Every structure is written in C-alpha cells, then in structure tokens.
Amino acid sequence: MKTRLCTAACSALVFAALCIAQSFRPEIPKVWDDEAVHNFELPLAHRDRSPRHMSSAEYYALKVRPIYRTYPMYAPGREPAGYIESLKQKEPEIVFDPSKLKTKADWIAAGKLVFESEPLMFPLPEKGPFFTSPLPPDKDGVLPPFIPGNRYIIRKKGVLEVGINACAGCHTRVMPDGSLLPGAQGVVDFVNSEADLRRAAAMSPEALKRRQEMAWILYGAPWILSKEKFLASLTKDEMLRQLAVERPGVIGRQGTSASHPPHIPSLIGIKDIRYLDSTGFARHRSIADLARYAVTNQGLDTLAHYGDFQPSPASTPFSSEPGTRYSDEQLYALALYIYSLEPPTNPNKMDARARRGQRIFAQQGCIGCHTPPLYTNNMLTPALGFTIPDDLRKTDAILDVSVGTDPTLAMTTRRGTGFYKVPSLRGVWYRNAFGHGGWVDTLEDWLDPARLNDDFLPSGPGHRKGAIKGHEFGLKLAPADKEALIAFLKTL
Ligand code: HEC
C-alpha cells in the first residue's frame, strides 16, 4: 500500500514537472494603455504635430477582427477540377483561438497566422486572380502564398475573397534558391512592367483624382505642404515617375513619403533593437511596444490627430471591417512570432580576408556606431539641419553626429522625428536596398565614392541617376581594403 501511494505521489510529481515544462503562461500585456501609448512614440520634428492616438477606452470599444482560415490559389489553368466549387461549400473557420494555445510553440505558430492575415479584403473578381503574381507558382501550380491577393479567404459561406496588407506581404524575402525567409526584408516585386506603366499612363481623370486623394491620406502633412499644393504637385507625370522608380525592398508606407519612400527593414533580430523605423519613430522598450507598433501601422495612425489634421477621419483605409482591431492575444502572439525569427545560415566564412576587413571596420571607426555584437549602438543621429531638443537628450540614446543623408523623411513626414537611427548591419549579406531610402542594392555601391556625384547610377532595377549624399565613411579606402571590408560585412 505504502509503495503504491509513493508511486502515485511520485508520478503526480513527475506529471506536474512535465506540465510545467510544457505549459506556458503568457503574460499578455495591455497593448492600448493610455500612459504607455502616450510615450511610446518619439515626438515629431514639428512637435505640435506629433500624433495623438485614440484613447484606451475608444480602442477597446472596437470589435476584434477574427482571423479566418485561408486556402491556396492556383495559377490560371492549374486548379484541380471542382476546386472553387468545393471552397464555396466550406464554412468560415476562425483559426486564431487563444483557448487552444498551451505551449510557447503554440503561441508562436498562432502568431504566424496573425503575421500572414490580410486585414483588407475584396470580393474575388469573376475572372482570374486579383493581381498578376510577380513570382511563378510552385510545382503544383500554387501561387506564392505570401504575395498579396494570393490566398482565398472565406468569411461567409459561398463567398470567396482575397486580401492585402499582411505583415508577411512586405516582410518575407524570396532567397536566391527560391525559398521563403519570413521576417526578412521583403522583395515583393513592386517594380512595374512596361505594361503596368502604360496602363497607369492611360488612367482617367477620375482615377487620377482617386489616387491623389489616397496619396493625401497616406502622405499628407499639411504643416509642410497644404492639401491644395500637395494635390497640384502630384500630377500624372509625377505619379508615373514615382511608379517607374519603385524597386524591390522599398515601399512608401503610410506616414512616410511618396517621393522619398523608405526601405523595408528586416525584422530578424528586432528584439534587441531599441528604436523602430528609419527615423526611430517608435520606442521599443518591451514586447508591448512591438504590439503597439503593429496596431498603429495597420491603420490606427491614419485615425490619429496630427495637430488639427486627421488623415482619414471616418475609418482607416487598411481594413475592410471599419471599427475593428486586433485582440491583445493576437498581438502578443504576433510579437512572440517576430521575436522567434532566426537568420538563415550564413554561407560567408570568417577567412583571412574577412578578418582583415574586421580590422579595417575598427580602424575606420565604423565600430563606434555599428558596435558589435548587434552592429548598431542602438542610437539616434540627427538628420541634416535638425537641432536636438534638450528633453530628448535626457530620455533617449542620441549620438550628436549627423551622417548627412537626405533629410526629407526625417524632417517633413508624419514619421519625421528629426533623427535617423543607426541601423544594425547584421544580415547585410541577404539584404539589398541600403540606406533608409534603399538607394543602393550592393555594399560595393554603398562604399563607392562615385555615389556622391550627380551622374551616379546605382546597379540593379528601378534606379535613376543622381547623387547619394552623406555617410561618407569608408569611401576613401583602397580597392583591396574595400573588398576586405565588404567580405567582413557579409559575415555578419
Ligand atoms: C506595405 C508594406 C508593409 C506592411 C504590410 C507591413 N510593413 Fe512593416 N515596414 C514596412 C516599411 C516600409 C517599414 C519601414 C518604415 C520606416 O522606416 O519608416 C516597416 C517597418 C517595420 C518595423 C520596424 C523595424 C525596424 O527595424 O525599424 C516593424 C517592427 C514592422 N515593420 C513590423 C510589421 C508588422 C508586425 C506588420 C503587420 C502588422 C507590418 N510591419 C506590415 C513595410 C510594411
């Protein structure tokens, strides 16, 4: 009897230990907390225009947007017989269900669903896919799932929809071997073909007007340029010029600039990065701040007040269900997923040449800003012409040296804090679009002194001639030293 009791007690203990190992008690932060929201963003360079977001009470009164199961889309002519009919028989299915999540791995997997969910949905057009896919289908004819519009969504039985604006759409990289790297700098091919440009050139006056109004919602900053002047400057020719220089890895996120769009950053390793966005617009103090960033960037920023200006007063243009939000559980899972992303194995080895490059990196002073192990000192630097406000010197990590790059994004936009952060150099071997504007696609071009000249034409698609100013570090190196430095950078 005694032994049996002991065995029972022991196995209970073992069971409890196993449970502790397996169960994961997430501490879901309250994302839209008034106090935390108030000081999570840096003030703008035009301080009285810093965004004021909706209150916690208003935010939590919004309805939570469920995340539905989605289904693969096939290239035209590759669909199995009866596929669409079978989809039309399916009931909508909500796939994000926090009550079913037990382990940390469960939460991370659920976060991936949030990362891939498209908030802005459209009815499926009668004929063919919604967008022309810039990438080929796989061997079974399935279109790349992360490209906007490439999955069927069922919110209502019998109605197929497609969607856009998932995090995955911009933050997934197609590697040279065709594999997908989630979280890395996206390369969704926004480069427009000749046919796209011809279609745009033929747009009707009404279509032009619609595009201009949308551009005002996305980029309007009336303290810089009145709406009237902004619309007048965005002629059809200017729009066509902007379309022609769209290139992989660069996209005009709302609140930035149509004429000076930023590069898409890699989210791999973001846990250690203190400021988010090129302009260091959002402070990243905790997992809750990353969640807050996701909220503002999926459209809440277009509902904010910038002084007396509200870009899109009625509803955000980024959700087909106005008045909805993420749940705090969805956001926690999303952030946990982003934190879990790992870089791919680096094929570039630390050989003798790279070690020489490492010494040059130190000698040239790169190390003061791109400090190992993160290869950033996690500090902000003032843009050309910006005077650092005294109060920020006390609260933030600021290096009082301007690297002298183009100040447009930092000084004249809704994310314009007056600063550029020092970016991490980790993973430059699998990235392109360097500098906050993604001005060059190779480290060779970045370190080429000819880029300071007006007739410089960077290599790669979508570029046009023009000087790329600032950040003159390492430009004077002898060719062999430059090669060694680049070899080193590619090991990071
Ligand atoms: C339409 C493309 C697009 C979509 C969709 C998108 N992003 Fe981004 N993301 C960008 C661009 C462009 C930037 C850089 C903005 C800047 O520097 O001003 C960025 C910046 C970020 C950053 C800052 C990283 C850093 O190192 O500074 C984070 C974090 C991020 N995005 C997460 C997300 C999440 C989470 C989602 C989904 C909720 C998402 N993004 C959706 C394009 C996109």
Ligand code: HEC
């Ligand atoms: C005074 C600080 C400072 C020093 C010194 C410095 N950098 Fe930078 N670096 C920056 C800042 C700030 C940026 C972003 C500038 C921008 O985008 O406007 C940057 C951007 C870069 C980028 C582009 C990264 C990306 O993700 O787009 C590379 C590559 C780079 N630096 C390499 C170097 C090398 C190599 C050296 C030394 C030869 C060096 N830097 C010296 C501050 C510095």
